[in-house]
Structure formats: structure tokens, C-alpha cells
Amino acid sequence: xxxxxxxxxxxxxxxxxxxxxxxxxSIPVFNYFAIEELKLTATxxxxxxxxFNAAQFIGAPTVGRISDAVGRRxxxxxxxxxxxxxxxxxxxxxxxxxxxxxRTLAGLSxxxxxxxxxxxxxxxxxxxxxxxxxxxxxxxxxxxxxGPLTVVVMLHFIDMDRRYIFLxxxxxxxxxxxxxxxxxxxxxxxxxxxxxxxxxxxxAGLARHCEFVAIEGRKTCSIPLLFVxxxxxxxxxxxLTLFTTYAFLIREAFDWSDRExxxxxxxxxxxxxxxxxxxxxxxxxxxxxxxxxxxxxxLTSLCFITLPIFSLGxxxxxxxxxxxxxxxxxxxxxxxxxxxxxxxxxxxxxxxxAQGITTACRSAGSIISPLIAxxxxxxxxxxxxxxxxxxxxxxxxxxxxAYLAGRGVTYDISAKVDQxxxxxxxxxxxxxxxxxx
Numbered sequence: 001x002x003x004x005x006x007x008x009x010x011x012x013x014x015x016x017x018x019x020x021x022x023x024x025x026s027i028p029v030f031n032y033f034a035i036e037e038l039k040l041t042a043t044x045x046x047x048x049x050x051x052f053n054a055a056q057f058i059g060a061p062t063v064g065r066i067s068d069a070v071g072r073r074x075x076x077x078x079x080x081x082x083x084x085x086x087x088x089x090x091x092x093x094x095x096x097x098x099x100x101x102x103r104t105l106a107g108l109s110x111x112x113x114x115x116x117x118x119x120x121x122x123x124x125x126x127x128x129x130x131x132x133x134x135x136x137x138x139x140x141x142x143x144x145x146x147g148p149l150t151v152v153v154m155l156h157f158i159d160m161d162r163r164y165i166f167l168x169x170x171x172x173x174x175x176x177x178x179x180x181x182x183x184x185x186x187x188x189x190x191x192x193x194x195x196x197x198x199x200x201x202x203x204a205g206l207a208r209h210c211e212f213v214a215i216e217g218r219k220t221c222s223i224p225l226l227f228v229x230x231x232x233x234x235x236x237x238x239x240l241t242l243f244t245t246y247a248f249l250i251r252e253a254f255d256w257s258d259r260e261x262x263x264x265x266x267x268x269x270x271x272x273x274x275x276x277x278x279x280x281x282x283x284x285x286x287x288x289x290x291x292x293x294x295x296x297x298x299l300t301s302l303c304f305i306t307l308p309i310f311s312l313g314x315x316x317x318x319x320x321x322x323x324x325x326x327x328x329x330x331x332x333x334x335x336x337x338x339x340x341x342x343x344x345x346x347x348x349x350x351x352x353x354a355q356g357i358t359t360a361c362r363s364a365g366s367i368i369s370p371l372i373a374x375x376x377x378x379x380x381x382x383x384x385x386x387x388x389x390x391x392x393x394x395x396x397x398x399x400x401x402a403y404l405a406g407r408g409v410t411y412d413i414s415a416k417v418d419q420x421x422x423x424x425x426x427x428x429x430x431x432x433x434x435x436x437x
Contacts, residue, residue, distance in 0.1 A: 006123040009132065011183035015176040016116050016136075017143050019080050022172030024147025024269075026087065028262035029155075029162045031247040034099065037162065042378065044096055046244055046370035048103050053240075053366030055107025060363060063110035064118065064356020068349065069196045072119045073186045077177055082109040084173035091166035107363075113140075114359040118352040121343040122187035129343055130284040133336040134276045141273020141332075148265035155259055194349040220350045220357070224406040228341045229361045231398035234391045235297055235334055236365030238304060241373040241388035242327070249381060253311040253320070268328045275332035283333070289340050290403035296333025297396035303327035304389035308381045330392075341402065 005013075034040045034048070067075045086106035093099045116136070124132050154160040250256040250264075283292045303326040310319025339355060346354030376384040 005132070005135070008123050008185045008187050009120060011180065011185055012116060012119055012187075013136070013139050015076075015080070015180035015184055016112060017139050018176035018179065019083060019112055019173050020140050020143040021147050022087070022169040022176070023083070024144045024265075025151055025165050025169045025172070026090075027144075028148045028151045028258045028265055029165050032258040032261075033162045035247070038093070038096060038099060040096055040099075042245075042248060042374045046374035048096075048100055049240070049244060049370040050367045051100055052103040052107040053363040053370075055104045055363075056110055057360045057363035057367060059108040059110035060114050060359035061110075061353060061356035064114050064352040064354075064359070066196065067115050067118060067188070067352040068194045071186045071188050071190075071193065072115050072122070072352070073180075073184050076112055076115045076119070077180050077184065079109040079112045079115065080173050080177040080180060082106070083112070084170045084177065087166050087170035087173060091163040091170070110356065111359060114355045115352065117339040117343075118355045119187040121339070121351050121355075122192075124343075126344070129340055130281040130289070130336070133340050134278075134280045134284075137276025137280070137332065137336045138273040141269045141276060143269075145266045145269030145273065148262035148269070152259050152262040152266070155262070188352075192349050220347065220353055222345050224402040225342065225345045225354065227398045227402035227405055228338065228345070229358060231293065231297070231395040231402065232338050232358050232361040233365045234395035234398060235300065235338075236362040237369045238300055238388040238392040238395070239331065240366045240369035241304070241384055241391075242307075244370040244373045245377045245381070245384055248377060249307075249311060252381075253315065254317060264324065268324065271325065271328045272332040272335075275329055276336050279329075280333055280336050284337070284340065288403070289337055289344065290399050290406075292333050293337040293341065293399040294396040296330045296337060297392045297399065299326050299330030300334070301389040301392035301396070303330060304385040304392065308385045312381060334395075337399075341399070345406065 031045065034045050040048075063075050063079065083106065086102055086109075089102045090099070090106075093102055117133070120132050120136060121129065151165060154165065247258075247261060250260065254260075280292065283295075287295075303323050306326070307320070307323040310316045310323055338358060342354050342358050343351065372387070373384050376387055
């Protein structure tokens, strides 16, 4: 690779691994915990997932914007604490309403990944960013591999209660907080911080405050960013279709339980991590970030076309594995590519807010998708997965439109826009237009 890892990120990778490892412990058992112990149907499970993501829709941009004002370190550590407390509370729930409240509160933290991505962008350059984001994906991939594998061992050999697994998830999030207090370094220089509110906003009146908010939005947004955010929404819609219905699919097709689910997640984590660390940086340099995101979305669409055919139509385990491998590769190209594109177009002093809006778009897709996917799956699994295939294809188009919009064309996106055009140099596939207000 040849790239060096900034020292400021070593602590981030360590604590992020611990927090994501803890969260990964809960993934194989959460759906089965809801189905078998809380006796919830797919409709109620979809409602829980939708409310969690609705809370993230609010929390992610809010926490991201706060991190632009006060720095990244404190909001990230607070997100770890909140995650740990909510996992501990999850271990105690006994009813649908208790689960709904706890998971909704958990979503308000906005998650740790948006702020982590902003920290990486703070200390990276355009040339090193693909490698560092790919490395982040690899770290997450290892965590998402070890977590489900650990759960498989505990379920198979120890027959551990699922509630204890949620407590273990809380433990690792809180341990990550303690370690992060000592090793996590601030990446956002004070000179680049952007205050939350205008100094005289309290006395300026409502109209002036609304004008200030409009200016803030204008300074953050651009036409390419809008396309990237739209792509984030549609690709997430397709992802969440799988996450919502996959447990039902493998039970219906192959009579698999959370043990097999854990093994599948572990394999997906390994393959995805390797792809993000090796394939994504290489393709990003040679083909451009936009094209890689488009190709990843098209691979995801192909997965959803073939998955119900192999699983239900042909009852083929090998075909099912091939479809999931295609999904793992597609998501490995899209996941690091989207924050990379956001980093390409967002202003430096609003990077946290831009990454937070990106996560909010993901949350918006995550709100709608579980509800629609559950109803569609009950009608026919083919409806659910073909709908997801269409959403992934739309995402591919959005990423390509972001590429076209960034090719030196200035758009009047507000009342006043800088009219400086920045044309793409020969071979500079991803150099953006200056859209600052």
C-alpha cells in the first residue's frame, strides 16, 4: 500500500473496534431474541427497526454538527457511553413497548461511525483518504467477523442466554469509552471549528435565526452532495430489505437459526473487510470514487435479483452463498466510497455535519425500508427483493449523476453561489467543483 496511518487515528481504530465488536455480538441474536423470546412478528420487528433509525435520522446530523463546534473526541466518547447503557437496558426488556423505547433511545446517539469518518477525513488528504477509509472498513470487517463468531461459539458450546450477550455488548462499549479517554486524540483543530450558533443569534430574532440556518445549509450542500445523499438513501433501502427479512428467508428456505446466521455474518465480515482494504483503494484510484460506488450498487442489485431464485426457487445453498458473496463485494465498494465522496465535496469546517446528513439519509432509508420490506415479504419474498434490486440500481444512477454534476459545472443552488468553475484535469476523475457560498 505504501500509505502511513496518522498517529491520531491509532487510538480511534482501537476504540472503534471495541465498540463495533460489542455491537456485532448482538447482531446474530437480536432478530431471534425478538422472535423467539419476545414473540414478535415481522411487522413489530420492522416497527422497532424503523423507530431506531428514525432516532438516528435526528441524532446523526445533530451529533455531527456538535462535533464541528466542540471537536470530535467528546461527542464520540459520549456516543460510546450511550450505546453501552442502551445495550444494558436491552438485556432487561420483556415486552414490545420496552424494546421499542430502548432501541429508539439508542438511536439518538447517532452512532459512532459518522464522527469517526469525520475524524479520518480531518487528518487525511485526497490521495490517502481511500486507503484510510478502506482500512476503517477492514477494522469494522474484523470486528463484524469476530463478534458473530464469538456468538456462534457461545450459543453452540455454552448455550448462553441471549440477554447475557447484550450485556457483553454493553461491556465492550463502556471499555472502549474508558480506553478512549486515554488514547483518543482530537483531530479537529480549533481554528477549523464552526460555532453552533451565531454569536448574536439570541437577540437577532426568529427571522435572522432562520436566515442563519439557511446560510448554514447553503454552505454545506452542493448539487453533487445531494446526489450522493440520494444514493445513500436508495442503497440503504436495499441493504435494510436484506437485514429485515434475511432471518425469515434462511429459516423458510433452509431451516437455519441464529448459529448459521452468525457464521454467514462472520464470512461476510472477512470478505468485506479484505475487499475494503484491498479492492476499494485500488479501484478508487484507477476508476474514480463515483464509478466504484456505482459498480458496488449494481452488484448489490444483482444479488437481490438472484437471491430469491437460488434460495426459494432452486433451493440451492451454493447459489445462495454466491448471491451473498456478490452482496458482500458490492457493499464493500459502497460503504467506504460514500463517505469518501462526501469528503470530496463537503467544506472542511462542516465535514461533521455533512457526514451526519449522510447518516441521516441512511437512517431515512432505514426507517422506510423495514416497514415496506416486511409487508412485501409477507406478500411474496420476490416482491421484497426485486424492489430492493430496483432501489440499488437507482443508487448507481445517483452516484453517476454526482460524477456528472461535479465535472466543472456550477449550479445555482441558492440565492448566491460562487461562480468559480473547477474543470476536471485529465485523469482527475474525482476533482470537484467549488460550491462554497
